Amino acid sequence: MANFDAIVIGAGQAGPSLAFRLAATGRRVALAERSAVGGTCVNTGCTPTKTLVASARLAQLARRAAEYGIELPGPVGIDWPRVKARMDAVVARSRDGLTRALEEAENITFLRGHARFTGPHAMEVNGQPLRAPWIFLDVGGRAAAPPIPGLETVPWLTNTTLLQLETMPRHLAILGGSYIGLEFAQVFRRLGAEVTVLEVAPRLIPREDEEVSATIRDMLEAEGIAFHLGAKGLSVAPAPEGVALRLEGAPKIHASHLLLATGRRPNTDSLGLEAAGIARDARGFITVDDELQTSVPGIWALGECNGRGAFTHTAYNDYEIVAANLLDGEARRVTDRLPCYALFTDPPLGRVGMTEREAREAGHEVLVGTRPMTRVSRAVEKGETTGFMKVMVDAESKRILGAAILGTDGDEAVHALLDVMQAKLPYTALQRTVHIHPTVSELIPTLLGELKPARP
CATH class of the missing domain: 3.50.50.60 (FAD/NAD(P)-binding domain)
Known part of the structure; x- marks a missing residue:
């Protein structure tokens, strides 16, 4: 039996960061990964898909070149092997760099193989028994297949x-x-x-x-x-x-x-959770409390497998919450974070907080501000006027309830609203802020100055 201070299962977005942080305190850490280091984000999610989005966007802009007064010698050609090679190279750079860091890190034993519980604080990886008072699960998820005839x-x-x-x-x-x-x-x-x-x-x-x-x-x-x-x-x-x-x-x-x-399903069905007494919900997600601890003291679940967020940024925030509570004496909670995400079509959608329907159903008296991207100078100048900006505010508290920016740079501009919401400031704090022209973000104060009662 190999004894460690901590065992981390999974090298996605939360696991390695936590392992490095624990190792830096002098603790002996075992980190096990059965597949590719970096998890979904690096290997089959954010990194490769956003690389493809960039190639596809460039192809589309080339097709529109004449709109901008640019002449190209002929029709746009697509070389898929080269597109894929570029994607694979970007993925490999990220994955291989993280792999080397784990292999070379002091106080971290990096294990390749599938991990299973054999008891509440005991595991095995490739037949090697491990034990630790702290265990952290960052095992991610995979695509689900619906029941379709044929x-x-x-x-x-x-x-x-x-x-x-x-x-x-x-x-x-x-x-x-x-x-x-x-x-x-x-x-x-x-x-x-x-x-x-x-x-x-x-x-x-x-x-x-x-x-x-x-x-x-x-x-x-x-x-x-x-x-x-x-x-x-x-x-x-x-x-x-x-x-x-x-x-x-x-x-x-x-x-x-x-x-x-x-949809997706969590990778929790082959961990031997029953041997440790770790509870799961009906969909297979590991049940955690507000500090991400499972039903067994000393065992935490982070990232997609806990059902509290299916994004890279929520997984990394899970790491931040657990590390702050265990190592810094803080009392951070997962319910303190705001829901936020982006849809990376072109143009993208940046979303934070509630939709208008959710705000109504929650009982808020809602004020709404909207502006089409056709009335955003930066969008007009770029020739990318698809979409709109929308913000919802509580009429009584003056707090921003949610926002959506569907349009060029919407995935970036939405952070101005997110930051004010996280700071729990009234919308007037942002309304009176001077933003740089010409940007998409400069229209956010204008948007907040045009709030109207939501239509019934």
Whole structure:
């Protein structure tokens, strides 16, 4: 039995940072990873997909070159092997650098292999028994496959296997009209594939405000992406060209490739949690308290596997919360952070806090400010006027409840609102701030000066 001060399972966004922090205090740390260092973000999520988004955006801008007075010698060509090689190189740089850091770190024993609990504070990795008073789980999640008739008879892709394709799909059918599905839809359409998106809900990304869903649909349809919303009775079958998809009340769809983007499930089913007495919820997420401790004292769950956030930034914040509470004597809580995220279509959506519907349902008297990107100078100058800005404020407290910026640089500009919300300041503090012209952010104070009661 190898004894450590701490065991970290998983080298995603939270695990390595925590291991380095613990090791810096002189504690002996074992970190185990069964797959690629860096987790979903580095290997199959943020890093590769945003690299593809950049290539796809450049291709689209090249197609629009004449609008800016730029002449190109001919039509835009796509070299998928080179696009993929660039993506793979960016991923490798990040993954390999983190791997070397873990292998060379003082006080960290880096183990390659699958970890399982054998008791409340005992584990084994590749048959090697380990024990520690502190154990931290950062095991992430994976794509989920819905029960679709015929799915077992056809090849299908996930966000992971799609990135491994050596050739560009001729026609990519995507099941799921939410964040992952829409990002891939736009990327592969811009890189030359025919794309069809199927969504069982009556609109795209149904958790967003209706005007967000409608605007994103319009902008993607304008690029040639086909949508089937409210899709019912889906079944799939093999076809000579790839996959045949059947829907109630719609012609058969023939696609070369099928991507499943219908949600994710946590990697908690092979950890032996029962041997440690660690509780999970009905969906398999590890149950944690407000300080991210599991049902067993001395064991914490961080990142996607705890069901408290499915983003890189929430996983890293999980690390910050646990490290501050254990090592700095603080009392930080996961419920103190604001929900925030981005949809990295082009243009992107930056979102923080509540939607208008959520604010109403919570009982707030809501003031709303909106401004189309056609009235934002920077967007007009860039020739990128799709989208709008929207902010919700509580009329009584004057606190910002939520905001959405769908438009050029919206994923960056939204942070001005996020910071004021986190500081618990009234919206007037931001309204009276002078921002730099010409930027997208400069219109936020103007937006806050145009608040009106929400329409019933």
